Amino acid sequence: MPFQVLDYRTDTRNVVITPEIRARFLRLEPGQAAQPHSHDLGHEVFLVLQGRCEFTIEGHRETLGPGQLCFAARDQLHSVRCVSDEPVIMYLSVTPHIEPTHTRWDEAGRKRPPEYGHATRNERAVHDPSAGQSTDALADGLHARTREAALALERAAHAQASHLPAARQALAAADSNAAKAAADAVWSDLYPALRAVRAMEAAWNEYAARFTGAG
Secondary structure, X not given: OOOOOOXXXXXXXXXXXXXXXXXXXXXXXXXXXXXXXEOOOOEEEEEEEEOOEEEEEOOEEEEXXXXXXXXXXXXXXXXXXXXXXXXXXXXXXXXXXXXOOEEOEOOOOXXXXXXXXXXXXXXXXXXXXXXXXXXXXXXXXXXHHHHHHHHHHHHHHHHHHHHHHHHHHHHHOOOHHHHHHHHHHHHHHHHHHHHHXXXXXHXXXXXXXXXXXXX
């Protein structure tokens, strides 16, 4: 199946939008700045491809040029500003990408009310994965996925508890083959539970963006 090939000079948009990651090329014109914000869950990576960009992360300021990268952990307040005479183009990714994706703060350092769907509004205007579904259907789907994820995690927790004695015995005996088998058994139970959680996150992202009127 063909895959997309993207060019940072022309494809300045979100190119990946999933609960696991949102990734994009971003262009800032000279003097343009992004509003300071943080992410409740997401870690963000920035890689400058063109121009020079001033990053402020938790009050510390650095200017980065092409080929340089920096990182903002979840809950760290950060902002960016183009300080070159040419536009800045950067690659950025936020993982995980769970609504509300951006947290704003007031002058007194208090969290503003959550905003949903802000980071993907332009892409949803072109292609809305929940188009045609009523808000009731989205809410019902979210409820079903949440229940499924909770049950899957409960099953995984019980299954892992049953594997712990064998894992402890293998580690105590320095039996690498038995330890690997025990880890494989845990993963076989954990994998479907994590898949169910990802499905719940996807349902939540669609619900939050649509139900709050951001879509």
